[in-house]
Amino acid sequence: MILAHPKLVCQGLGRSFDEFDVNLFELGVSDFVPADGLASISVVLGYVMATATSQGLAPADAIAALAGRFDPDVIDIPGGRARVRLEVTGAQACDAIVAGRRLRLRPATERAEPDAVLSADAATWKRIAADLRGGMEAFRADRLRIRGSLHVGVGFLAATSGAEEPGRLEFGTLRTRGFGAISMLSAGTGPETIVCLHGLGGTKASFLPTVNALADDYRVVALDLPGFGESDKPIGAPYDAPWFARSLFAAMDALGVERAHIAGNSMGGRVAIEAGLADRDRTGALLLLSPALAWLRARPWAPMLRALRPELGLIQPAPRPIVEAMVKRLVPSGNGGWTAAGIDEFLRAYLTRSGRAAFYAAARNIYLDEPHGDQGFWTRLESLQCDSLFVWGRKDTLVPIGFMKHVERALPTAGHVELPCGHVPQVERPRETHTAIRKFLAEL
Secondary structure: OOOOOHHHHHHHOOOOHHHOOEEEOOOOOOOOOEOOOOOOEEEEEOOEEEEEOOOOOOHHHHHHHHHHOOOOOOOOOHHHEEEEEEEEOOOOOEEEEEEOOEEEEEEOOOOOOOOEEEEEOHHHHHHHHHOOOHHHHHHHOOOOEEEEOHHHHHHHHHHOOOOOOOOOOEEEEEEEOOOEEEEEEEEOOOOOEEEEEOOOOOOHHHHHHHHHHHOOOOEEEEEOOOOOOOOOOOOOOOOOHHHHHHHHHHHHHHHOOOOEEEEEEEHHHHHHHHHHHHOOOOEEEEEEEEEOOOOOOOOOOHHHHHHOOHHHHHOOOOOHHHHHHHHHHHOOOOOOHHHHHHHHHHHHHHOOHHHHHHHHHHHHHHHHOOOOOOOOHHHHHOOOOOOEEEEEEOOOOOOOHHHHHHHHHHOOOOEEEEEOOOOOHHHHOHHHHHHHHHHHHHOO
8 A cells, every 4th residue: 555645644653643743744755864862763654754753652653763773784684675564563564674775664565575574562662662772672572573584573673773882783694705695693792702503494593592691791693504594505515514614614714703612502513513623723612502413323214315315305395384384283382482483484494495405405414424433423522622511401302311421421521501491492591501601601
């Protein structure tokens, strides 16, 4: 719907024409201009520019205030364009359209599919507009829900936070040699760097709690490993632990980081271990959160998986309704909170041909990781020299805590923490996980 009259636009935002403090209507104006010391801002919505103050905010004013703080240097939009739907409980939604370095507000339309949807009640939107850190705090507290792309949705919150201090949350793309574009988010300016690596099917967003918890004292960087999230997905790449470890070092080169602590969850933990085995000089401490480890039991599917090629994912039909229904049956709690957002992240990559092939290749390599022999995982693990902390979930069914006794035999000096959680400690038990990480690093 295109609103050609100012009164209709105001009504579309749930406000009357006369409720705006100042109304200034111009055709074709498309910039946001700070107006005065009260943080008034000019917002284009359809053919309308309306100024809204940050005092006594109504929902429309709160959203307008966010738009007025938009900083294009903080957000990294794939393809340079994105649509973020902003929903207010019981009121009309609007779309924030980011194109290059500009942001415009438009009434939401069902004809346009948003890249991300942010939903909250009116009181939460007001708090977000009034508090520079309000958006991320509301998201972590589940008062603000994000569906679709967390890269775009959280990036929007970061870009409209108004934060200007060094070390603010930022999104970006690293141009690497041999691994293409690697997507990242970062925060903090500490003297030491922690690089975070997600698990199979996950993205850098799974380490947002870690970035928030540790950025006061460290520079914390979370990557989308190649093949996942917003990073390039080269067809035919190995997608095994040694290849991922080399991509990590390439990303560190692009960041200008010579040495870093490595935090990894699940598959990312296995990559972190490989990095420590490959180059001790570049790898500081290893922070291993339910890391994927080579199977010690029989692997009956190994012969078949060795024969199958993951590139078959390129031609496999994958209708979204069918795939999404299957995933939600496998993850019964996937209708809300972090779990629902994680499913969205998985589906965004899996429903692309190259993302599907990358997922199959990485999963295949986890299963086929050789446990024994001269180059076997458990044989090589004994030579790991990095200071290492293992965080285990007592309810983890993917990497059961029973693996701990095998790690203790291979690495007698490693630290261990047991938590009452499943496979993603940094999300499920963030306070305990990050307290353990801080304590471990402080004692090195």
